Amino acid sequence: MTYPGGGGGEWPPQNNPYGQPQQGGYQQGPQQGGYPQQGGYPQQGGYPQTGPQPQQGFPQQGFPQTGPQGFQQPGYQQEFGQPYGQGPSGFSGGEPPKKKRTGLVVTAVVAVLALAAGTVATVWALRSSDDVAAGSESPSTAANNLLSALGSGDVLGIMNGLAPAEAKLSKDYTEATISEAKRLEILKKDADPNKLSGVQIKSEGIKFDDAAAEKVNDRLTINKVVEGKITITSDVKQIPLTDKLVDALGAQLDKAGTETDTIDFAKEKADRDGKPIGIATIKVGDEWYPSLFYTIANAALEQEDLKWPAQGIAPAGAGSANDAAKQMVEKALDGDVKGVIALLPPDEMGVLQDVGPVILDQMGKTSASGAKLIELETDSKDVSGGKLLTIRKLVVEAEGETVEVSRDGDCYSATVQGQTQRLCADEITQLVEQQGGRNIPSAAIDVIARIGAQVLKDGVGVVATEVDGKWYVSPFRTYSELFLTLMRGLEPKDIDELIKAIK
Amino acid sequence: MRRVSGEPTIRRWTGAVLGVIGLVTAVTGFFLPWLRSGTVTRTSYEVVALRGFAGLNGVPGEIVRGVWVALTPLAVCCVVLWAVRFHRIAAWLALVFGTIAGTVAALAAVQGGNEAALVGISLTGPVATLGGAVLGIAGAITVLTAKSRTAISTPGGAP
Numbered sequence: 068m069t070y071p072g073g074g075g076g077e078w079p080p081q082n083n084p085y086g087q088p089q090q091g092g093y094q095q096g097p098q099q100g101g102y103p104q105q106g107g108y109p110q111q112g113g114y115p116q117t118g119p120q121p122q123q124g125f126p127q128q129g130f131p132q133t134g135p136q137g138f139q140q141p142g143y144q145q146e147f148g149q150p151y152g153q154g155p156s157g158f159s160g161g162e163p164p165k166k167k168r169t170g171l172v173v174t175a176v177v178a179v180l181a182l183a184a185g186t187v188a189t190v191w192a193l194r195s196s197d198d199v200a201a202g203s204e205s206p207s208t209a210a211n212n213l214l215s216a217l218g219s220g221d222v223l224g225i226m227n228g229l230a231p232a233e234a235k236l237s238k239d240y241t242e243a244t245i246s247e248a249k250r251l252e253i254l255k256k257d258a259d260p261n262k263l264s265g266v267q268i269k270s271e272g273i274k275f276d277d278a279a280a281e282k283v284n285d286r287l288t289i290n291k292v293v294e295g296k297i298t299i300t301s302d303v304k305q306i307p308l309t310d311k312l313v314d315a316l317g318a319q320l321d322k323a324g325t326e327t328d329t330i331d332f333a334k335e336k337a338d339r340d341g342k343p344i345g346i347a348t349i350k351v352g353d354e355w356y357p358s359l360f361y362t363i364a365n366a367a368l369e370q371e372d373l374k375w376p377a378q379g380i381a382p383a384g385a386g387s388a389n390d391a392a393k394q395m396v397e398k399a400l401d402g403d404v405k406g407v408i409a410l411l412p413p414d415e416m417g418v419l420q421d422v423g424p425v426i427l428d429q430m431g432k433t434s435a436s437g438a439k440l441i442e443l444e445t446d447s448k449d450v451s452g453g454k455l456l457t458i459r460k461l462v463v464e465a466e467g468e469t470v471e472v473s474r475d476g477d478c479y480s481a482t483v484q485g486q487t488q489r490l491c492a493d494e495i496t497q498l499v500e501q502q503g504g505r506n507i508p509s510a511a512i513d514v515i516a517r518i519g520a521q522v523l524k525d526g527v528g529v530v531a532t533e534v535d536g537k538w539y540v541s542p543f544r545t546y547s548e549l550f551l552t553l554m555r556g557l558e559p560k561d562i563d564e565l566i567k568a569i570k
Numbered sequence: 571m572r573r574v575s576g577e578p579t580i581r582r583w584t585g586a587v588l589g590v591i592g593l594v595t596a597v598t599g600f601f602l603p604w605l606r607s608g609t610v611t612r613t614s615y616e617v618v619a620l621r622g623f624a625g626l627n628g629v630p631g632e633i634v635r636g637v638w639v640a641l642t643p644l645a646v647c648c649v650v651l652w653a654v655r656f657h658r659i660a661a662w663l664a665l666v667f668g669t670i671a672g673t674v675a676a677l678a679a680v681q682g683g684n685e686a687a688l689v690g691i692s693l694t695g696p697v698a699t700l701g702g703a704v705l706g707i708a709g710a711i712t713v714l715t716a717k718s719r720t721a722i723s724t725p726g727g728a729p
Contacts (some may be wrong), residue, residue, distance in 0.1 A: 177653040183647025188597060192639045195615035220608025222689050229622060268608070 202354020218270025384537025587591025589709025
């Protein structure tokens with residue numbers, strides 16, 4: 068049932084089955100204060116509306132409702148106790164009271180402020196959380212960022228600012244090594260690779276000579292540091308060593324104390340006949356990063372009075388991990404150093420490819436070993452950053468003889484001149500005892516046997532990594548995996564024996 | 571005569587005010603230091619930016635970033651909804667916000683405190699966010715447990 072709009076007028080009698088006039092808020096007296104109701108208003112005579120009532124056909128005009136429509140009826144007590152749609156008791160006709168818009172204004176201001184602040188905060192958040200490859204637009208900025216991170220002891224900034232492949236190498240093996248050190252009870256269980264302690268680095272007044280920067284090629288620039296100091300303070304006692312190791316090292320730890328080293332770049336320049344120290348930066352993608360490997364290579368070249376070659380060795384990856392390992396063995400047997408360098412990963416070992424021609428010059432002509440690879444089969448296992456390829460079968464021909472090495476579980480067999488010898492992981496102890504006699508302490512035999520068994524179990528091999536769809540052999544990862552394999556062969560009691568030996 | 575009870579309204583608005591204070595505090599916490607490396611501190615968003623360094627590359631990393639960044643607009647939605655009196659929806663969203671932000675902040679806070687370490691959790695941001703999240707949740711619960719405002723007494727019995 069609807070009534071025609073009667074803004075300001077008396078509502079006609081409602082359908083009131085109780086025959087009582089509406090009172091209070093339900094008495095539809097003259098609409099005041101700008102809340103004229105127009106359109107129908109299906110009031111059920113005198114019933115209290117006790118729940119959220121949807122509005123039906125009575126659009127309010129002159130008072131925009133800011134709350135949920137349909138929950139508020141004119142004439143009811145509003146939230147915050149603001150009655151509206153109802154004038155003061157007994158008021159009828161005359162000048163309507165001034166509208167109170169404070170609530171509306173406050174609501175609008177709060178909403179607008181919240182939206183504005185939220186937008187600014189979200190844009191800021193989006194920008195700040197964008198993946199920081201931490202590269203820089205120019206070589207000098209990249210070098211400056213590194214030294215700035217060094218100066219504030221910002222390990223994360225240093226690691227994240229380094230060339231991506233170098234940072235990943237460092238991160239992968241730092242974590243794995245610390246994990247093994249914890250297992251062996253060298254470091255405390257709660258030692259965190261991300262919470263390195265014991266070293267503080269500070270820098271001051273670092274200055275680059277931009278004019279002296281040496282642009283080797285489009286993706287390598289050597290920035291020259293001419294002023295400033297870097298101070299490195301190390302305190303062995305801050306390293307989270309286990310209590311038993313601290314007790315064992317006792318006096319030596321106290322003796323070690325705090326050590327401080329300072330690199331004064333101006334003094335270094337003077338000592339090097341006016342040649343400033345160079346910080347190498349490389350271009351990866353569109354951004355520049357400081358590179359530890361290139362910096363070391365640059366220092367080595369400077370020491371030998373050599374120049375960066377104009378042209379490096381082009382990387383030449385293989386189609387599969389196994390092929391990369393096979394080609395590496397073939398080229399090594401052939402004495403093809405250039406081919407070996409070309410098979411190194413261009414992201415991690417690009418420095419060796421860039422400096423490769425100088426290495427070849429220094430080495431001179433290398434002769435072939437005379438051996439020839441006949442067959443190489445490998446077992447592949449995923450390791451951090453690549454695949455560990457261990458020998459399953461290797462057949463090499465040398466001086467007319469065929470040597471075959473094959474692996475079956477924990478056992479290796481070697482066949483030379485038709486004779487086969489087999490060695491299994493559980494035979495290592497016996498072999499060490501036989502070879503070493505009674506002179507070797509039993510604890511040492513245990514350690515050697517365990518490490519040997521671990522090597523046979525894990526297998527000996529190389530780590531291959533994939534770069535841009537091609538496979539390369541990573542010497543750094545290969546060495547690190549071998550080191551970890553040896554560590555895995557140790558047990559905490561071996562460290563105890565070592566401590567006893569130190570005492 | 572019917573009388574409108576003001577208690578639920580007061581509770582609802584008390585909850586809303588608590589909630590808004592909590593959300594603002596929690597979001598402010600996002601921009602305070604969460605990680606310390608040497609003398610450099612990083613906000614929660616700068617920490618998220620290091621996700622690649624932590625091995626969170628590709629889609630998982632983008633999801634983590636998306637969820638964390640989305641918390642700020644979510645908090646803004648809550649505040650606006652509370653301002654325009656959509657109390658219950660705002661309260662539910664504040665609960666979601668408080669649960670996510672509070673959990674992450676609590677995890678970070680319990681890891682923090684090793685001042686000797688070169689890299690460590692800075693407590694300022696996590697504690698502010700945790701406090702804000704707790705307030706936000708308290709406000710939301712206060713709103714959600716408030717009775718309907720039309721709970722009224724009816725003197726004289728039912729009509």
